[in-house]
Amino acid sequence: MDRFEKNFDSVWQRVEKARVKTNEHTVVKIVAVSKYVTDNEIKRLYSIGQRAFGENKVQDLKEKSKKLEDLPLEWHFIGRLQKNKINHLLDISPVLIHSCDSLELAKEIDKRAKIKNKKLDILLQINSAKEESKAGVLPEIAKDTYLQIEQECKNLNLKGVMSIGAHSDNKQEIQKSFETTYKIFEDLQKNGAKICSMGMSGDFELAIKCGSNMLRLGSILFK
Numbered sequence: 001m002d003r004f005e006k007n008f009d010s011v012w013q014r015v016e017k018a019r020v021k022t023n024e025h026t027v028v029k030i031v032a033v034s035k036y037v038t039d040n041e042i043k044r045l046y047s048i049g050q051r052a053f054g055e056n057k058v059q060d061l062k063e064k065s066k067k068l069e070d071l072p073l074e075w076h077f078i079g080r081l082q083k084n085k086i087n088h089l090l091d092i093s094p095v096l097i098h099s100c101d102s103l104e105l106a107k108e109i110d111k112r113a114k115i116k117n118k119k120l121d122i123l124l125q126i127n128s129a130k131e132e133s134k135a136g137v138l139p140e141i142a143k144d145t146y147l148q149i150e151q152e153c154k155n156l157n158l159k160g161v162m163s164i165g166a167h168s169d170n171k172q173e174i175q176k177s178f179e180t181t182y183k184i185f186e187d188l189q190k191n192g193a194k195i196c197s198m199g200m201s202g203d204f205e206l207a208i209k210c211g212s213n214m215l216r217l218g219s220i221l222f223k
């Protein structure tokens, strides 16, 4: 095994351990966040079984997905989306947009999706730790916003929620932010929510413990 495979293998072992401990019946998916690397590293990870990749810039997503269009990859968009990039993003047709962070943005994506006659899967991003530096709707209004998007945006398929754990060295605080997100997700399951995207390289085991079923892992896979 080379360094890459060892890395991947050890991450999967940690994910599996945390998953089985929390709930053997859940399936946890890894989106490999490839924003730090080039198409060569993506190909390496593909060759050992990874299919889902995430980028946080529309331009990078466009270039990498184009370069790798011969491979059956699944592209996720996870970054802040500026309005003037929506059409570019729609042309790439990502499998999932994790970062719809307001009703206003949802309406804007919906409007353009309608014109292009497309349906898009999205997640509502929640700012669970209420951090100024982060995007996302506040937890208090997350549920209402979710239902409103569901009702008003017919060209969007809301699949669930996404959140970034609290930026803190205090594990309790990070856990609290994950629990806040999970509670909203749990509530929304009766409205069809299926995906709870939370957990990054530094906190994915905690995220699994709190109910995450989709991890966005970058540095730990590509280091």
Ligand SMILES: *Cc1c(COP(=O)(O)O)cnc(C)c1O
Residues within 6 Å of the ligand: 033, 035, 056, 078, 079, 164, 200, 201, 202, 216, 217, 218, 219, 220
């Ligand atoms: C970069 C990024 C990640 C991955 O972060 P790592 O700590 O490198 O795993 C996950 N989610 C979002 C939204 C990101 O921008």
